[in-house]
Amino acid sequence: MLNEIVARKKEDLNFFQLPRREEVKHHSIKQSLAFASNRDGIGLIAEIKRASPSKGMLAENLDVVERAKAYEAGGADAISVLTDGPYFQGSIMDLIAVKQAVNVPVLRKDFIVDERQIEESARIGADAILLIASILEPGHLKDMAEMASAVGLETLVEVHTEEELNRLLDVYTPSLIGINNRNLQTFTTDTTQTRALSASVPVDSFIVSESGIHSPEDAAAVTKAGAKAMLIGERLVSDGDPKTTIPDLKKGAHLG
Numbered sequence: 001m002l003n004e005i006v007a008r009k010k011e012d013l014n015f016f017q018l019p020r021r022e023e024v025k026h027h028s029i030k031q032s033l034a035f036a037s038n039r040d041g042i043g044l045i046a047e048i049k050r051a052s053p054s055k056g057m058l059a060e061n062l063d064v065v066e067r068a069k070a071y072e073a074g075g076a077d078a079i080s081v082l083t084d085g086p087y088f089q090g091s092i093m094d095l096i097a098v099k100q101a102v103n104v105p106v107l108r109k110d111f112i113v114d115e116r117q118i119e120e121s122a123r124i125g126a127d128a129i130l131l132i133a134s135i136l137e138p139g140h141l142k143d144m145a146e147m148a149s150a151v152g153l154e155t156l157v158e159v160h161t162e163e164e165l166n167r168l169l170d171v172y173t174p175s176l177i178g179i180n181n182r183n184l185q186t187f188t189t190d191t192t193q194t195r196a197l198s199a200s201v202p203v204d205s206f207i208v209s210e211s212g213i214h215s216p217e218d219a220a221a222v223t224k225a226g227a228k229a230m231l232i233g234e235r236l237v238s239d240g241d242p243k244t245t246i247p248d249l250k251k252g253a254h255l256g
């Protein structure tokens with residue numbers, strides 16, 4: 001009997017195994033965004049965001065697979081999945097499901113503070129992870145970025161202030177830099193933050209403007225400021241028709 005139970009258990013365990021990382025098709029987020037920037041004037045990362053500390057619940061009972069497919073069909077060049085549970089109501093299950101449903105690169109958005117989260121990100125199939133300069137010492141951030149690269153993950157390194165950016169650049173120059181327009185202490189957003197920092201970003205780094213982008217005019221402002229891509233959560237997650245909204249937001253890149 002016990003043998004039977006154990007055999008059955010082994011079979012069931014196989015059911016839940018994730019595919020090996022080398023069996024999953026991975027896509028470069030930088031390449032996807034750079035291609036879109038050349039083709040459309042700006043690349044777009046659309047975010048799966050159920051809730052946030054600043055706004056509370058944004059999309060209750062969100063079907064993450066349906067939403068991710070709608071983003072992709074609408075022209076998103078990458079998808080960001082918030083996997084933090086306590087503050088954003090996300091989970092790694094969301095990322096696993098999204099990765100299996102779309103062909104654009106998938107970014108894991110979380111508060112990554114421990115090397116084990118990098119191993120986990122690789123295991124669950126993420127193509128890229130976010131590293132936040134305000135919560136990691138520059139040397140630690142550099143080590144984390146190198147470790148991520150060694151396991152096949154790209155990194156988007158997020159800064160909000162000039163001081164954070166300069167401290168980081170003293171030890172490490174990220175290839176993808178996210179300028180967060182949201183102040184993480186007050187939660188206020190101001191898209192002029194992208195302009196304020198972009199001149200200090202090394203020319204070879206690719207700028208992603210993050211947060212507070214709601215309209216084609218916002219897209220125009222961050223494009224003019226030097227962003228090559230934008231990361232949008234709230235505006236898109238509750239939107240009825242990403243197939244219309246995503247192209248409209250991208251068209252903002254061509255506004256005067």
Ligand SMILES: O=C(O)c1ccccc1NCC(=O)[C@H](O)[C@H](O)COP(=O)(O)O
Pocket residue numbers: 047049052053054055109182184187189210211212213231232233234235
């Ligand atoms: O969104 C928040 O309230 C928030 C608060 C504290 C830390 C992080 C937070 N957001 C994470 C994000 O990076 C945003 O979801 C992302 O940049 C998209 O922003 P938005 O388009 O304004 O939803």
